[in-house]
Amino acid sequence: MKIVDLRGKDFLKSKELEILIKRSEMEVEQFEESVKQILKDVKEKGDEAVIYYTEKFDGVRLRPEEFKVPFEEIEKAYESIDDDTRKALEVAYERVRKFHEAQIEHSFFLEEEGMILGQKVIPMERAGLYVPGGKAAYPSTVIMNAVPAVVAGVKEIVMSSPNPNVYTLAAAYICGIQTVYRIGGAQAVGALAYGTQTIKKVDKIVGPGNIFVALAKKNVYGHVDIDSIAGPSEILVIADETADPEWVAADLLSQAEHDELAASILVTTSPQLAQDVKNILYEKFLVEFSRESIARKSLDTYGHAFVVDDLETAVAVSNHIAPEHLEVITENPFRLLDKIKHAGAIFLGEYATEPLGDYVLGPNHVLPTGRAARFSSPLGVYDFVKKSSVIYVSREGFDRVEKYARQIATAEGLEAHRLSVEVRLKESN
Numbered sequence: 074m075k076i077v078d079l080r081g082k083d084f085l086k087s088k089e090l091e092i093l094i095k096r097s098e099m100e101v102e103q104f105e106e107s108v109k110q111i112l113k114d115v116k117e118k119g120d121e122a123v124i125y126y127t128e129k130f131d132g133v134r135l136r137p138e139e140f141k142v143p144f145e146e147i148e149k150a151y152e153s154i155d156d157d158t159r160k161a162l163e164v165a166y167e168r169v170r171k172f173h174e175a176q177i178e179h180s181f182f183l184e185e186e187g188m189i190l191g192q193k194v195i196p197m198e199r200a201g202l203y204v205p206g207g208k209a210a211y212p213s214t215v216i217m218n219a220v221p222a223v224v225a226g227v228k229e230i231v232m233s234s235p236n237p238n239v240y241t242l243a244a245a246y247i248c249g250i251q252t253v254y255r256i257g258g259a260q261a262v263g264a265l266a267y268g269t270q271t272i273k274k275v276d277k278i279v280g281p282g283n284i285f286v287a288l289a290k291k292n293v294y295g296h297v298d299i300d301s302i303a304g305p306s307e308i309l310v311i312a313d314e315t316a317d318p319e320w321v322a323a324d325l326l327s328q329a330e331h332d333e334l335a336a337s338i339l340v341t342t343s344p345q346l347a348q349d350v351k352n353i354l355y356e357k358f359l360v361e362f363s364r365e366s367i368a369r370k371s372l373d374t375y376g377h378a379f380v381v382d383d384l385e386t387a388v389a390v391s392n393h394i395a396p397e398h399l400e401v402i403t404e405n406p407f408r409l410l411d412k413i414k415h416a417g418a419i420f421l422g423e424y425a426t427e428p429l430g431d432y433v434l435g436p437n438h439v440l441p442t443g444r445a446a447r448f449s450s451p452l453g454v455y456d457f458v459k460k461s462s463v464i465y466v467s468r469e470g471f472d473r474v475e476k477y478a479r480q481i482a483t484a485e486g487l488e489a490h491r492l493s494v495e496v497r498l499k500e501s502n
Contacts, residue, residue: 074337074351074376078344081382084390089377093336093394094444096305096375101288108259108288115263120270126260131235135255137271142237142253150242159243165433166216166247172435173224176454182463187470191463196226199273200457201265201297202250203280206235206257212244213431217438218279218300218452219248225457231275233261257282262289266297279439279452300452304443305334308427309396309416311387311409312341316402318349320423322358324400325350327428329371330364336375338394340387347378388412395446398427417446471497 077089084090114122120137128134151159182191200222204214215232222230232250234241235257245253254272256264262282268274278290279300290299308328310321325337341347354372359365381387388409391399395415403409406421413419417440420427431438439452475494482490 074354074372074378076344076347076351076378076380078380079382079386079390080380084379084381084386085393087379090379090390090393093338093375093377096334096336101284104284104288108285109292111259111285112263112266112289112292115260115269116267119264119268120272123256123260123264123269123272126258127235127256130258130260133236133255140254140256140271142242142255144251147242147246147251147253150239151246154239154243158240161433162212162216162240162244162247165213166220166244168433168435169216169220169437170224173221173437173454176221177224178455178458180463185470187467187473189463189465193461193463194458195461196228197222197276197298197457197459198227199229199231199275199277200227201275201278202230202232203257203261203265203278203282203286204232204234204237204241205282205286206237206241206255210238210240212240213438214280215241215244215248215250219245219250221437221452221454222279222457223248225454227457231265231273233257233265235261257286259285259289262286262293266293277457279456281439300439300456301441301445301449304445305336306331306398307336307338307394307396307442308398308400309338309340309391309394310400310402311384311391312339312343312346312400312402313384313404314343314346315404316341316343316346317423318346319353319357320426321346321402322350322353324426324428325372325376326354326358326362326368327426328398329368329376330362331367331371333367333370334375335371336377337372338376338396339378340390341378341380342383342387344380347380350378384409385412391416395441395444397440397442397446398430400425400427415444415446417441417449417451 111126124135178194180193182189202218204211219230230250231252232245233254233256262278264272265275265278275297277298281303287302291302306328310324312321328335329337339350359369362368379390392414397417399416400420401409402423418430437451437453441449479491479494
């Protein structure tokens with residue numbers, strides 16, 4: 074972890090800051106053609122291609138009737154996990170659901186003389202949830218991606234996960250997901266996007282994955298909607314001298330353990346805090362840490378502590394980075410809230426540690442990465458609905474606005490637009 078003193082300097086000229094911002098610009102050319110070929114094969118050959126690539130990449134030879142996990146197996150997974158974990162997942166589900174119910178949008182209609190104008194909010198019919206599988210267990214990913222769709226009213230939610238484990242299946246059961254495919258990688262994304270003889274196509278694909286999954290989602294966009302093309306995880310902590318260095322170090326480590334590209338950033342007004350946090354990370358936490366090699370590489374490469382003149386500058390640095398997760402551990406964190414413009418999720422106060430948000434608080438943990446917080450939002454109910462304008466115009470309403478429409482059509486040189494209005498004028502004479 075590198076300590077960078079920015080006091081009295083223009084932080085925009087910091088080379089270290091530039092490295093952090095550009096870290097998500099991954100070289101994808103080497104994977105692009107392979108992903109496109111997989112998607113092409115799935116589109117043209119359906120189940121045959123899914124079987125071929127699943128055996129090639131996952132070492133599993135499946136028959137089409139084996140794509141789907143029997144519902145009895147999903148139910149058994151829920152019943153087989155220990156009581157404490159089951160309770161934790163159910164609490165998480167209820168808290169996440171309650172939060173997302175506040176996001177529900179309603180149709181509306183406006184009446185004026187001769188017109189009824191409105192907007193109809195319509196849930197998507199089918200959503201596909203991708204969940205990484207194998208040795209890792211991601212029940213929180215299931216909950217965070219499924220609940221907004223459930224609350225939105227999506228009729229059918231299907232999940233695709235290579236070799237899903239018992240916790241992932243239990244979370245699917247809790248969320249009411251009855252269809253789970255044991256397929257992963259780009260071939261799973263292609264199957265959900267295009268459909269095969271066995272797998273029905275969906276309207277939207279959400280959920281994280283490796284570079285092949287991310288590129289596949291990028292390439293099928295347009296055939297289906299997607300949530301985002303996620304990059305490496307990141308956390309930024311704004312802290313002053315009142316922050317506990319051990320707590321800050323633990324929060325930074327919670328992101329560093331994700332992968333080698335994860336960024337753990339401290340922006341502080343206290344040089345002593347920066348040094349203390351670094352010492353605790355390397356001399357205490359990493360010494361006997363189970364994911365030491367991953368976390369150490371992440372901290373060595375993308376771990377930074379920036380020392381700034383004041384908290385206003387700290388917020389400016391944070392806004393420039395636009396982090397996925399932002400923690401504010403200062404004497405009065407709410408004082409800075411109005412100044413924060415770009416962050417996926419904002420955690421205020423020393424007890425609002427980011428891992429709570431990952432699991433049980435309620436707001437979604439699917440957040441924009443790679444500076445996308447400048448223009449993107451967390452996954453929500455609004456991602457699983459679409460809107461249609463509703464327009465009724467009577468003769469009276471037509472007479473109120475027709476001349477303005479004809480005038481604009483003339484200005485734009487669109488003769489048929491003007492004609493479609495004028496023929497209705499003749500009809501009334």
